[in-house]
Amino acid sequence: MQIINNYIDGDTVEIKSERFSDVFNPSTGKAIAKVGLSSDKEVDTAVASSKIAFEKWSKMTSLKRSRILNKFRILLEDNAEEMAYLISKEHGKVHSDALGEVTRGIEVVEFACGAPHLLKGEMTENVGTDIDSYSVRQPLGVVAGITPFNFPAMVPMWMFPMALACGNTFVLKPSERDPSVVMFYAKLMTKAGFPDGVFNVVQGDKVAVDRLLSHPDVSAISFVGSTPIAKYIYHTGALHGKRVQSLGGAKNHMVVMPDADMEGAVNGLMGAAYGSAGERCMAISVVVAVGEEIAEKLKKALKEQISKLKIGPGSDPEAEMGPLVTHQHLERVKEYIDSGIEQGAELVVDGRGYKSEKKDCEKGFFMGASLFDNVTPEMKIYKEEIFGPVLSMVRVNSFEEAVQLINSHEFGNGTTIYTRDGDSARSFSNSIQVGMVGVNIPIPVPMAFHSFGGWKASLFGVNHMHGIDGIRFYTRLKTITTRWPKGIRNDNEFIMPTM
Numbered sequence: 001m002q003i004i005n006n007y008i009d010g011d012t013v014e015i016k017s018e019r020f021s022d023v024f025n026p027s028t029g030k031a032i033a034k035v036g037l038s039s040d041k042e043v044d045t046a047v048a049s050s051k052i053a054f055e056k057w058s059k060m061t062s063l064k065r066s067r068i069l070n071k072f073r074i075l076l077e078d079n080a081e082e083m084a085y086l087i088s089k090e091h092g093k094v095h096s097d098a099l100g101e102v103t104r105g106i107e108v109v110e111f112a113c114g115a116p117h118l119l120k121g122e123m124t125e126n127v128g129t130d131i132d133s134y135s136v137r138q139p140l141g142v143v144a145g146i147t148p149f150n151f152p153a154m155v156p157m158w159m160f161p162m163a164l165a166c167g168n169t170f171v172l173k174p175s176e177r178d179p180s181v182v183m184f185y186a187k188l189m190t191k192a193g194f195p196d197g198v199f200n201v202v203q204g205d206k207v208a209v210d211r212l213l214s215h216p217d218v219s220a221i222s223f224v225g226s227t228p229i230a231k232y233i234y235h236t237g238a239l240h241g242k243r244v245q246s247l248g249g250a251k252n253h254m255v256v257m258p259d260a261d262m263e264g265a266v267n268g269l270m271g272a273a274y275g276s277a278g279e280r281c282m283a284i285s286v287v288v289a290v291g292e293e294i295a296e297k298l299k300k301a302l303k304e305q306i307s308k309l310k311i312g313p314g315s316d317p318e319a320e321m322g323p324l325v326t327h328q329h330l331e332r333v334k335e336y337i338d339s340g341i342e343q344g345a346e347l348v349v350d351g352r353g354y355k356s357e358k359k360d361c362e363k364g365f366f367m368g369a370s371l372f373d374n375v376t377p378e379m380k381i382y383k384e385e386i387f388g389p390v391l392s393m394v395r396v397n398s399f400e401e402a403v404q405l406i407n408s409h410e411f412g413n414g415t416t417i418y419t420r421d422g423d424s425a426r427s428f429s430n431s432i433q434v435g436m437v438g439v440n441i442p443i444p445v446p447m448a449f450h451s452f453g454g455w456k457a458s459l460f461g462v463n464h465m466h467g468i469d470g471i472r473f474y475t476r477l478k479t480i481t482t483r484w485p486k487g488i489r490n491d492n493e494f495i496m497p498t499m
């Protein structure tokens with residue numbers, strides 16, 4: 001069976017810990033590879049390599065670094081199909097969706113190529129008599145990224161292109177569930193001309209993560225994953241004096257107002273709730289129907305659309321929704337459905353019994369789309385992130401009630417409103433306690449040149465990912481104040497300088 005190893009100093013390096021984790025093809029349910037789980041020592045090797053690489057990489061001109069990134073971008077575009085294939089094989093998402101993920105990742109590389117402009121500092125002439133001041137942004141050193149399974153190519157690309165463009169070197173710990181695509185593009189990076197050690201990959205689990213969190217030569221940690229782990233990463237990283245940005249889970253609501261374009265809302269909901277089998281941090285998992293009439297219309301239309309949903313393996317070009325990532329996760333999602341029924345929600349469509357009849361897919365981790373109506377805020381299926389193809393409908397009587405419902409939720413990643421009324425849309429955008437907001441947009445994911453991040457339990461730390469916040473996170477500010485001999489004063493300078 002194929003063994004997936006580390007990538008250090010421009011080459012594959014065997015993991016000798018003798019600990020492994022199975023990697024599955026979720027469409028067939030078969031284990032297709034084993035990924036090694038690095039020991040502390042193996043993490044130390046990667047960090048040491050990145051520390052050496054930092055010396056030269058940080059001193060290279062930002063224009064030269066950008067040119068290498070640009071070569072990498074071209075290689076990514078040339079190899080996008082292959083990458084999408086690798087993603088589908090280990091994650092399960094359908095090929096077109098995987099290709100979309102690769103594209104969104106490439107957009108961050110494209111943005112990071114503008115680093116020479118983005119890193120320009122500020123200068124003020126004559127802050128005092130004959131004194132000038134300027135500020136520059138300098139890299140932090142070795143920085144680390146720890147990423148989730150649901151976007152194995154894109155989420156790492158939210159991080160390392162920005163970090164490298166700013167002059168840092170990077171150690172990535174990808175998800176142990178779908179580690180291959182990162183290994184694929186690590187090789188492309190070497191081909192593009194990144195010096196050895198600038199980008200290293202350590203495969204692993206908690207052992208590798210804990211070593212990165214405590215390693216004295218790691219300056220900053222970027223994390224994306226579930227909220228309990230995000231909190232742990234934030235606290236532990238900070239305890240070790242590191243800069244941390246830690247993105248957690250989500251529960252995203254779509255509000256449908258009585259004046260909404262119903263067809264647009266239903267089509268948007270289908271993709272946002274069931275695309276990638278609901279395994280997206282920006283998936284819509286709650287639809288908030290404003291008024292009984294809208295609720296009834298939504299229920300009828302969604303039921304009809306769900307009956308037409310095409311479920312299949314990633315390799316099936318017709319498929320719109322693939323399997324869940326592991327058998328364990330499938331069982332967990334089914335348990336949430338049991339819980340919804342027990343707590344009194346109305347299960348309108350039950351996806352638990354779905355079995356694929358496609359060749360070799362009988363044991364795949366598939367389930368059908370599920371829809372609950374009459375969900376209330378006390379229910380577990382409302383409070384917690386399910387991360388599966390399960391949509392809950394909550395009925396409210398007014399716009400104000402919808403806003404209050406969303407603002408009371410623990411999570412604040414994304415949300416959207418469907419309406420034709422400008423007042424409602426504006427009031428929603430202004431008052432909602434959520435980091436990424438859409439108006440008549442099902443999944444309002446910011447582009448690479450804006451920043452991605454939620455509020456409340458969806459993000460711990462200050463900076464969001466990519467965009468200008470990415471530059472801020474991966475650099476520290478230095479302000480230099482200068483005076484040249486002609487301006488030097490001859491008297492003593494004991495008092496606080498004033499202008």
Ligand code: NAD
Pocket residue numbers: 146147148149150151155173174175176204205206209210224225226227229230247248249250280281385387413453454458
């Ligand atoms: P996860 O939290 O289980 O794992 C994320 C990473 O943390 C992995 O690399 C994993 O190896 C590591 N990890 C897991 N347990 C750990 C532990 N006890 N100690 C240290 N490290 C540990 O998340 P997942 O299941 O891979 O991904 C799904 C989650 O990620 C969902 O909650 C989803 O909402 C979230 N997510 C959030 C965003 C966002 O932008 N907010 C984006 C994508 C995914």
